[in-house]
Amino acid sequence: MDQDPSTTELFEHTVLEAENGQRIDAMLAILLDAYSRVFLRKVVQDGGARVNGEVVKPSFRVKEGQQVELDLPPPPVDGPQPEDIALDVLFEDDYLIAIDKPAGMVVHPAKGNWSGTLASALAFRFQQLSDVGGVTRPGIVHRLDRDTTGVILVAKSNAVHLRLSEQFEQRTIQKEYFAIVVGRMELDRDVVRQPIGPHPYQRDKMAIRKDHPQSREAETRYEVMERFEGIASVKVEPKTGRTHQIRVHLDHVGTPVLCDRLYAGHSRISRGEVLRRMARKEPPQAGDEEVLLARQALHARRIAFTHPISGKPLTIESPIPPDMQSVLDVLRSR
Known part of the structure; x- marks a missing residue:
């Protein structure tokens, strides 16, 4: 792989x-x-990686204390391709937009997800969006995981984007999530303060890492809304915005989010399985095999902030989505 030295960045790591x-x-x-790992392997294969000054191959196994250098090309800079994808707009004025993001939609283009993103839908529907986040993230101020639903803010101008980002950084924006969790939650309410960093073995997960150099402080408040046998619904208010924060912290207290493939070990649940988790010894009924939920039961229900132009308080809410509501309906019926 031929690399232009003027655009190549030296990445160093111990x-x-x-x-x-x-x-x-x-x-x-x-x-x-x-x-992507494929791209990085190609860079290494073509002689772009050195360990203690010696060029190595992708299969080289590193040892603690070794100095790694990588001649790193810049990431792709192409913006998202506009796509005609329906969007549920919760709020819009001349300065910002609030979208009710559906499950399964990736927020911005990334490895393995170049189309069908929120960024592509925004690029098609809106003529003017901020570019503070780069060309791949037009207007996008913050993000939600692929299978988390709910309110997400989009800025139409750079000034609005920067003012909203400042509120996020100062933690003056109030975010409220709704989750259904599995297990017995010991306390009615609590605050989890545990640092979050990369999982030591699984690259797509995060973990509580107290002494890892890439860990960052994280704080999550939660309150139980309804209790059922083996399941509960909770209100969650993250005070920081770390990757997978709510999912990691709820798993940490022994009650992972329902149908969270990474942290709960299952990705879908049927009506019959909901009843079994409630320890209901009822005879099988028609409809028990119907899948009620096929993604993590986490929803960004409410966001409250100061409008970046008018200075007035603004609260935007999203209703509980039908798949999570169907689980609640079964729980409450018993």
Whole structure:
């Protein structure tokens, strides 16, 4: 792979104890998650990686304390292709937009998800959006996981984007989520303060990592709304905005989000399975095999902030989506 030195960035890293024995391409894929592992392997294969000054191959296994250097090309800069995708607009004025994001929609283009994104839908529908976040994230001020539904803010201008970002950084924006969790929640309400960093073994997960150099402080408040046997619904208010924060913190207290493939170990649930989790010993009924939910039961229900232009308080809410509501209906019927 021929690289232009004027556009190539030197990435440097000292191998940590937790990374000892990993293949260099696998380690780099975790550290540099803006790039695909296939792309990074190609860079290494073409002589772009050095360990203690020696060029290595993708299969090279690193050791703690070694110095890794990588000649890193810039990430793709092409903007999203506009796509005619329906959007549920909760609020719009001359300055900003609030979208009710559906399950299964990725917010912005990334490895493996170049089409069908919220960014592509926004590019098609709106003529003017901020570009503070880069060409791949037009207007997008914050993000939600692919299978998390609910309110997401979009800025029409750079000035609005920066003012909203400042509110997020100062933690003056109030975000409220609604979740259905599995297990017995010991307390009616609590605050979880645990740092979050990369999972030591699974690159698509995050974990509580108290001493990891990439860990960042994280705080989540929760309150139980309804209790059922083996399941509960909770209101969650994250005070920070770390990747997978709510999912990791709820798992940490022993009650992962229902149907969370990464942290709960299952990705769908039927009516019969809901009843079994409630320890209901009822005879099978018609409709028990109907799948009620096929994604994590997490919804960004409410966001409250100061309008960046008028200075007035603004609250935007999204109703509980039908799939989560169907689970609640079965729980409440018993």
